[in-house]
Amino acid sequence: MRRTGYLEHNAGSLYYEVVGTGDPAVLIHGFSLDHRMWREQVRGLRPDFRVVTYDCRGFGRSSCPTGAYSHHDDLRRLLAHLGIDSAHLVGVSMGGRIALNYALRWPGSVRSLALIGSDVGGHRHRIDWDVDVEKLGLAGARAAWLAHELFDTVRTHRAGWAAVRAMVRDYSGWHWSHADIRVPSDTGAVERLHEVRARTSVIVGELDLPDFHEIARVLQARIRRVRPVVMPGVGHLVNLEAPRTCTELLRRHLMGVSPSTTRG
Known part of the structure; x- marks a missing residue:
């Protein structure tokens, strides 16, 4: 059974989909993408979760922000x-950052974390994220973003690249043309990782950019x-470039099959 809908919250609406039965697992997408990036994982996980x-x-x-907002507060309201x-929270890139912020704010509400190519608040990126939408226009900005080195490896995967192009084509571009009005700031999150209580898998692609390998090492250490x-x-x-392998990895993580390493 599939349930879809919109949650009205903080002068906006959040679209969601729910399928399957069992323990809840929330999959959080990356920047410029959306819920569609998880189609293969949804199909594979829905029999058990x-x-x-x-x-x-x-x-x-x-909907786009109309004032101050918080991604992790939006998620809290959606789950309520x-x-x-x-x-269980699973996040890719920006989605991993959101999952970490949620786990730091409401640790008792997180059964486990799976962080894939994750970002974390407070990491100083060497990556150039800027897209000049004023100069290029929205269509040009989308094209420039699709040419970013972040997508170099997914371009070789036909289905994954088609999904990325479709999602970026539908991205509002709001964050390229507006100041960041998220509150509170999460720039201290990297210093609070020792507070994360949930069992965590830190997953990174071998060919991912150096910044994300560096973040993975920090997450693993703290x-x-x-x-x-x-x-x-x-x-x-990872989930678009090796969907079956990623789905099986997530299944094992969610079921607690693979042992974790405890530090401290």
């Missing part, structure tokens, strides 16, 4: 709307209950 996907504010079918007290995984032959978007 209640899988929740949604579009973060400003992405996909969700769905009657979910605690859940989170207490952690299992590091390097996926061979893939880059930043």
Whole structure:
């Protein structure tokens, strides 16, 4: 059974989909993408889990911010709307950053974390993220973004690249043309990783950019209950470049099959 809908919250709406039964697992997408990036994982996990996907504010079918907002507060309200007290959180890139912020704010509500090519608040990137939408226009900005080195490896995967292009084509571009009005700031998150209580898998593609390998090393060093995984032959978007392998890895993680390494 598939449930779809919109949550009205903080002068906006958040689109979500729920399928399957069992323990809740929430899959959180990366920047400029949306819930569709998880289609293969939803298909593979739904027999055993209640899988929740949604579009973060400003992405996909969700509305753009109209004032101060918080991605992790949006997620908290969505789970309350769905009657979910605690859940496994899975996030790619920006989605991993959101999952970490949620786990730091509401540690008792997180059953486990799977962080894939994750960002973390407070990391100083060497990557050039700027897209000049004023100069290029929205169509030009989308094209420039699709040419970013972040997507170099996914371009060689036909289905994954088609999915990325479709999602970026539908991205509002809001974050390229507006100041960041998220509150509170999460720039101190990198210094609080020792507070994460949940069992955590830190997953990074072998061919991902150096920044994300550096972040993975920090997460592995500072989170207490952690299992590091390097996926061979893939880059930043592991779940789109090696969907079956990623789905099986997530299944094992969610079921607690693979042991974690405890530090501290």
